[in-house]
Amino acid sequence: MGRTTADAEGDVVVFLIGMRINRFWAVHHWLPVFCAMPMMLRELGRDRGLGLLHHVLLTASPRTYYVVQYWESKEKLLAYAAAPSxxxxxWWARMNRYARRSRGHVxxxxxxxxxxxxxxETIYADMPPHGLARAHGVRPLGDGVQARDRLAV
Incomplete structure (x- = not known):
């Protein structure tokens, strides 16, 4: 494994999306929102041409969940968000309705x-591809290369 860096070139698009359960007992308000993201991620995973390169599901607390997504381009992210098919x-229209009716439950x-x-800038030491490197691939990190060198264009 050794020391590696992400093999990304050009601009990088990172999209964060999440939800916070404000009222645990109001399951009927937050469960539809909670279930929507896995369905979209499955759709994006089946068609790599849509532009999602990689995603990571995370839990910030027992009530806060989010997804870090790495996209091929902002154009592909926006195209997916606006595609009626x-x-x-x-789901975004449906979630907005749930959110308006939830009275702050989610x-x-x-x-x-x-x-x-x-x-x-990225560096991975004895790590399998993770984050940006999982999205774009990895390349060896040269000996003596410093973060300031990797940030320089």
Whole structure:
């Protein structure tokens, strides 16, 4: 395994999306929101041409869940989000209805980052491909190469 870095070139697109269960006992309000993401991830996993390179499901607390997604491009992310034939658009409309009716029982959030080339840096020591490296592949890290060198364009 050794020391490696992500083999990403150009801009990197990172999308974070999550939910927070504000009222545990209101299962009928948060469960549909909780179940929507795995369905979309399965759809994206079946068709790699849609642009999702890799994702990681995470739990921040017993009530907060999120997904880190690495995308091929912002254009593919936006195209998937707007495609009426894909799961996102109808589920987003449905989740907005659930959120409005939930009276604060569930919270939703997302953040999109387009990170320009030369503005990200990775290092993995004795790790299998993870995060950005899992999305873009890995390459050996040269001896004596410092973070400031990897950040320089």
């Amino acid at each position: 894909r799961r996102h658009q109808p 919270g939703l959030w997302h953040e999109t980052y387009v990170v320009p080339a030369g503005s990200y």
